[in-house]
Amino acid sequence: MDCAVEEAQIRRVLEPFGRVQRLQFDLSARTLALVAPQGDWPALTAAIAQAGFAATALSAPPSAADTARAQRTELWRLGAALGVALSAELMHLLGDHTALWQIAGMVVAALAIALSGLAVFRKGVAALLRGQLNINALMSVAVIGAFAIGQWPEAAMVMALYALAELIEAHSVERARNAIAGLLALSPLQAEVRQADGRWALQEASGVPVGATVRVKPGERLALDGRVTAGQSAVDQSPVTGESIPVDKAAGDEVFAGTINQGGGLEFEVTHAATDTVLARIIHAVEAAQGQRAPMQRFVDRFAAIYTPAVFVIALAVAVLPPLLLGWAWLDAVYKALVLLVIACPCALVISTPVTIVSGLSAAARRGILIKGGVYLEQARLLRVVALDKTGTLTEGRPQLVAHELLAGTGPEALQVARSLAGRSDHPVSRAVAAGLDAAELRVDDFGAEMGRGVRGRVAGRAYVLCNHRWLHERGQCTPALEALMQQHEQQGRTLSVLASEGEALALFAVADAVKPSSRAAVAELQALGVRTVMLTGDNAATAQAIAAQVGITEVRAQLLPEDKQRAIAELGEKGDSVAMVGDGVNDSPSLAAAAVGFSMGAAGTDIAKEAADVLVMNDDLRRVPETIRLSRRTHAVLWQNIALALGIKAVFLVLTVMGSATMWMAVFADMGASLLVVFNGLRLLRGVK
Numbered sequence: 131m132d133c134a135v136e137e138a139q140i141r142r143v144l145e146p147f148g149r150v151q152r153l154q155f156d157l158s159a160r161t162l163a164l165v166a167p168q169g170d171w172p173a174l175t176a177a178i179a180q181a182g183f184a185a186t187a188l189s190a191p192p193s194a195a196d197t198a199r200a201q202r203t204e205l206w207r208l209g210a211a212l213g214v215a216l217s218a219e220l221m222h223l224l225g226d227h228t229a230l231w232q233i234a235g236m237v238v239a240a241l242a243i244a245l246s247g248l249a250v251f252r253k254g255v256a257a258l259l260r261g262q263l264n265i266n267a268l269m270s271v272a273v274i275g276a277f278a279i280g281q282w283p284e285a286a287m288v289m290a291l292y293a294l295a296e297l298i299e300a301h302s303v304e305r306a307r308n309a310i311a312g313l314l315a316l317s318p319l320q321a322e323v324r325q326a327d328g329r330w331a332l333q334e335a336s337g338v339p340v341g342a343t344v345r346v347k348p349g350e351r352l353a354l355d356g357r358v359t360a361g362q363s364a365v366d367q368s369p370v371t372g373e374s375i376p377v378d379k380a381a382g383d384e385v386f387a388g389t390i391n392q393g394g395g396l397e398f399e400v401t402h403a404a405t406d407t408v409l410a411r412i413i414h415a416v417e418a419a420q421g422q423r424a425p426m427q428r429f430v431d432r433f434a435a436i437y438t439p440a441v442f443v444i445a446l447a448v449a450v451l452p453p454l455l456l457g458w459a460w461l462d463a464v465y466k467a468l469v470l471l472v473i474a475c476p477c478a479l480v481i482s483t484p485v486t487i488v489s490g491l492s493a494a495a496r497r498g499i500l501i502k503g504g505v506y507l508e509q510a511r512l513l514r515v516v517a518l519d520k521t522g523t524l525t526e527g528r529p530q531l532v533a534h535e536l537l538a539g540t541g542p543e544a545l546q547v548a549r550s551l552a553g554r555s556d557h558p559v560s561r562a563v564a565a566g567l568d569a570a571e572l573r574v575d576d577f578g579a580e581m582g583r584g585v586r587g588r589v590a591g592r593a594y595v596l597c598n599h600r601w602l603h604e605r606g607q608c609t610p611a612l613e614a615l616m617q618q619h620e621q622q623g624r625t626l627s628v629l630a631s632e633g634e635a636l637a638l639f640a641v642a643d644a645v646k647p648s649s650r651a652a653v654a655e656l657q658a659l660g661v662r663t664v665m666l667t668g669d670n671a672a673t674a675q676a677i678a679a680q681v682g683i684t685e686v687r688a689q690l691l692p693e694d695k696q697r698a699i700a701e702l703g704e705k706g707d708s709v710a711m712v713g714d715g716v717n718d719s720p721s722l723a724a725a726a727v728g729f730s731m732g733a734a735g736t737d738i739a740k741e742a743a744d745v746l747v748m749n750d751d752l753r754r755v756p757e758t759i760r761l762s763r764r765t766h767a768v769l770w771q772n773i774a775l776a777l778g779i780k781a782v783f784l785v786l787t788v789m790g791s792a793t794m795w796m797a798v799f800a801d802m803g804a805s806l807l808v809v810f811n812g813l814r815l816l817r818g819v820k
């Protein structure tokens with residue numbers, strides 16, 4: 131199947147089968163995925179065949195080599211058809227007008243048509259028989275008509291050129307798709323695996339179990355995902371994250387299949403099977419996104435569905451009315467009508483959108499931006515507000531204890547209490563406190579965490595809390611002296627925790643989380659794009675303000691609980707602005723889902739399929755967000771350029787035909803030219819975004 135009109139056709143023949151559950155068309159891959167009971171399969175294939183299509187079951191997609199071979203044969207066949215059609219044309223130009231010569235020319239032309247056009251006829255006739263009009267029907271009628279009125283060389287040329295254009299188009303769309311699938315080919319098929327006896331042996335990557343130890347030499351690509359167990363090296367992660375600067379890896383760090391080990395040797399423990407690596411999941415996600423139809427695409431399909439029959443009616447009118455009313459010669463009028471039919475072919479229009487969207491999605495994925503559907507690629511350009519989470523989004527997300535102070539009268543055993551309480555929590559602030567204190571751990575009873583506030587527990591019979599500033603006030607334990615002390619730290623962007631007993635505050639802990647170097651640039655880029663930036667954080671207002679000032683954000687909403695963040699997203703969008711949320715994806719799911727476009731940062735290490743976000747940024751670089759918006763704007767521009775191109779070229783030829791100077795030759799060239807132009811214009815997106 132080549133276009134959306136044919137998709138509708140297949141949909142129609144499959145609809146009567148009540149037990150078909152899901153129909154998912156992917157025109158660029160020419161595949162249809164459907165869920166149906168196995169018993170129905172033969173009937174389903176028969177129905178598809180009846181519509182004029184040959185269905186091949188794809189339990190596994192055809193190998194790239196097979197496709198390439200099939201395409202080469204196809205190219206040869208069409209090249210031959212074009213050659214034969216040209217000789218028909220030559221015979222017509224050079225030959226005399228004896229009957230024998232005429233018949234010879236006719237036979238040669240028919241041969242060219244048979245070589246290039248059988249599939250077109252088969253599909254065209256099947257469509258006509260069901261009373262539908264599609265591109266193939268138009269071409270069939272035009273070619274048969276031209277033949278009938280004695281224009282056989284032209285009929286042959288039209289068919290050969292049309293088939294050739296189709297092939298080039300299919301090839302180009304494939305190129306856009308393969309821009310991503312090609313990445314998978316990057317991860318080597320074999321890996322060096324440690325055997326039970328300690329030797330190393332090369333093994334098929336697909337057979338290496340999770341938990342095995344694999345080694346990579348300097349300069350080699352990794353075949354699997356894993357966690358480093360020995361060695362130290364810089365790894366070029368650009369195939370996965372789009373980040374071209376190599377990342378240092380040491381024991382405990384995650385490494386990904388498809389990335390390139392640049393420094394020393396590394397040993398790592400396999401964490402995912404070959405089919406489940408981050409790279410494999412990226413490719414699947416992009417393919418699934420490509421299969422979804424963006425709103426613009428649906429619009430174009432609806433348009434084509436009206437446009438084609440309309441032109442058919444106009445062609446009919448041109449064939450019949452002028453001879454009757456204006457006294458044109460019948461043959462002339464019919465010829466013009468046939469030229470109109472060729473012009474009417476909406477191929478360029480229909481192909482323009484998917485090829486653009488697919489290129490846009492692929493271009494994004496190559497730069498480490500995984501967009502989960504064409505919809506989000508279309509919507510990102512409309513964003514007016516971007517809400518950013520603080521921890522892990524604007525900052526590194528690795529807070530460290532930078533200072534601690536015992537308040538007057540407190541003994542050092544308070545540090546043990548703090549360490550013990552903090553040690554029980556997974557919250558980054560608690561973790562930083564626990565890791566930063568060198569004190570013995572005591573037994574904690576009745577431990578509990580208080581959302582957005584801190585933790586509580588009982589040590590040696592006494593109740594303590596490790597609380598933030600907000601909770602300290604709620605407990606009524608903040609004194610002017612303590613307030614002044616805390617402000618000093620908060621103004622430097624530090625997050626404070628206070629250890630307090632029932633009676634009083636005992637000790638102060640200051641945790642700092644470095645701002646990512648790229649955050650400031652990203653915020654500036656967003657503002658340059660005319661997008662408002664707002665920080666949403668659960669942290670204290672003074673701390674949040676200090677961090678915001680460092681990155682250039684002026685609007686801060688602090689002390690938000692997760693549901694407050696979700697509400698903040700709704701509020702920001704109240705005036706009709708389109709709002710994006712950028713988070714680290716772990717505890718931001720509600721607000722990511724509430725936003726028009728949810729961006730999740732640092733997704734390379736997470737489960738891509740389960741992410742609530744619409745756009746996954748594989749590395750930690752916030753500049754990918756403005757980049758996505760720019761890509762979206764470019765995609766949108768190209769979409770409209772393509773629609774204007776496709777319709778404009780047709781309009782020009784429509785006028786030329788009616789004025790009498792267009793030939794069928796020119797019409798098919800215009801159609802082919804328009805199709806190829808929009809395809810190449812769409813593919814431009816692959817060449818990257820600034």
Ligand SMILES: Nc1ncnc2c1ncn2[C@@H]1O[C@H](COP(=O)(O)OP(=O)(O)OP(=O)(O)O)[C@@H](O)[C@H]1O
Nearest residue numbers: 520521555557559560582583584585598667668669
């Ligand atoms: N388990 C905990 N241990 C220590 N402090 C905590 C804990 N839970 C919450 N806090 C305190 O409450 C504040 C808000 O926490 P919350 O988890 O809502 O936000 P966050 O995720 O740290 O910040 P952001 O919203 O910027 O990502 C933290 O800055 C911290 O001071």
Ligand SMILES: [Cu+]
Nearest residue numbers: 599603608613
């Ligand atoms: Cu205070």
